Amino acid sequence: MNVEDLVFNTIEQNPQRFENLLTHLGYTKTHTLKKNLTTKEMCEQLGINYSSWKQSDVRNDIRIVRLRDTTVGRNHIYKSKDLDIIERIWKERKR
Structure with missing residues (x-):
């Protein structure tokens, strides 16, 4: 499994965690x-x-x-x- 697949699988499994990460990085308009x-x-x-x-x-x-x-x-x-x-x-x- 390559890194890209790993990242996308993680996002699919826990989208809220990904959104929290983006918010923490300053991208608050994700929704x-x-x-x-x-x-x-x-x-x-x-x-x-x-x-x-x-x-x-x-x-x-x-x-x-x-x-x-x-x-x-x-x-x-x-x-x-x-x-x-x-x-x-x-x-x-x-x-």
């Missing part, structure tokens, strides 16, 4: 499966209180507004690839 997220889903992914988001001025930051996709419907949709940018802006503005 982002959806490509497009509503505002509520985006807040859940980032650990932001939804009520705090709705009341804050950060949501109207021009950098955040540019990331929104409003063509889908009434709700604001955010791309999962933009979560790191949103999180950085949120932390920056909350300081």
Whole structure:
């Protein structure tokens, strides 16, 4: 058995341990499966209180507004690839 097979077998047997390892290494967005997220889903992914988001001025930051996709419907949709940018802006503005 080569190393690659060993690694993949270990991940299949205990995916939670692998996720914990990734989290420990700084890769916290391992469970982002959806490509497009509503505002509520985006807040859940980032650990932001939804009520705090709705009341804050950060949501109207021009950098955040540019990331929104409003063509889908009434709700604001955010791309999962933009979560790191949103999180950085949120932390920056909350300081």
